[in-house]
Amino acid sequence: MKYVHGYNQRENIRLQDQASTLVDLLHSDTFYEDGSEVLEAGCGVGAQTVTLACNSPDAHITSIDISSSSIVEARERIEKAGYTNVCFKQADIFNLPFEPESFDHIFVCFVLEHLEQPVEALKCLKTFLKVGGTITSIEGDHGSTYFYPDNQDSHKAIQCQVKLQKGAGGNANIGRELYPILDRAGFCVIKVSPRMVYVDSSRPQLVEGFIKNTFTAMIEGVRESSINQGLIDPKTFDDGIRGLSRTTESDGVFCYTFFKAIARRG
Numbered sequence: 041m042k043y044v045h046g047y048n049q050r051e052n053i054r055l056q057d058q059a060s061t062l063v064d065l066l067h068s069d070t071f072y073e074d075g076s077e078v079l080e081a082g083c084g085v086g087a088q089t090v091t092l093a094c095n096s097p098d099a100h101i102t103s104i105d106i107s108s109s110s111i112v113e114a115r116e117r118i119e120k121a122g123y124t125n126v127c128f129k130q131a132d133i134f135n136l137p138f139e140p141e142s143f144d145h146i147f148v149c150f151v152l153e154h155l156e157q158p159v160e161a162l163k164c165l166k167t168f169l170k171v172g173g174t175i176t177s178i179e180g181d182h183g184s185t186y187f188y189p190d191n192q193d194s195h196k197a198i199q200c201q202v203k204l205q206k207g208a209g210g211n212a213n214i215g216r217e218l219y220p221i222l223d224r225a226g227f228c229v230i231k232v233s234p235r236m237v238y239v240d241s242s243r244p245q246l247v248e249g250f251i252k253n254t255f256t257a258m259i260e261g262v263r264e265s266s267i268n269q270g271l272i273d274p275k276t277f278d279d280g281i282r283g284l285s286r287t288t289e290s291d292g293v294f295c296y297t298f299f300k301a302i303a304r305r306g
């Protein structure tokens with residue numbers, strides 16, 4: 041599978057930073073009832089799994105990922121945190137080893153953006169959801185990035201990530217499409233809520249956790265491939281990164297919007 045981000049150690053640390061910075065924004069309304077069966081599809085190294093397990097201690101969570109090394113890391117993370125309500129399995133969303141209608145709820149976060157066929161993935165997942173069960177999907181949308189001071193080179197650097205992800209079959213601007221793709225996959229009662237991360241210097245934790253360690257780190261991560269593929273020259277890219285870092289100064293402002301969708305199998 042071609043993949044823009046997700047498999048190297050630096051990226052795993054970034055996903056952890058992102059998850060812990062955004063816990064309230066993304067998870068404050070995700071609680072599953074006691075005894076319910078929950079499937080987390082594409083759990084990666086368990087960055088969201090920890091919060092799912094913590095928020096719903098009496099739900100039974102099954103977390104799957106196509107990458108066996110990520111599953112090993114996720115399992116270690118959950119064991120270290122002391123949660124016993126998660127079981128892990130290496131599996132492909134397009135070929136899941138479960139009985140149809142096995143789950144009351146499905147949670148899928150930052151996965152659809154990497155798939156060539158997100159609607160097909162959602163249709164596959166729907167098979168394993170009980171009628172009336174919910175799917176929760178969270179995705180970002182790089183087109184929602186704006187900041188002060190504005191910087192055209194920063195936008196060009198961000199576009200490199202968008203183009204690379206598109207080249208790998210994904211879509212870094214998928215957040216805005218959650219409603220239509222869930223609809224096309226046959227889900228009903230679809231509710232999408234935009235979750236904006238707004239950062240200025242009065243929120244130092246977000247300056248560090250989101251602008252620096254999450255967003256800028258992600259764009260920095262595509263420097264080499266962007267230059268190698270001729271998408272940008274080194275100077276413009278580095279000036280773009282400096283422009284992003286500039287937004288962390290005392291007068292800087294940074295905005296990014298995630299989209300969280302909850303829908304039902306009718």
Ligand SMILES: C[S@@+](CC[C@H](N)C(=O)[O-])C[C@H]1O[C@@H](n2cnc3c(N)ncnc32)[C@H](O)[C@@H]1O
Nearest residue numbers: 046082083084087105106107132133149150151
């Ligand atoms: C960006 S990571 C997100 C991980 C985690 N959900 C999070 O929010 O931190 C995307 C994950 O989707 C997994 N993935 C991609 N395609 C998959 C597939 N067909 N089946 C299962 N997992 C898949 C990748 O291995 C990767 O761990």
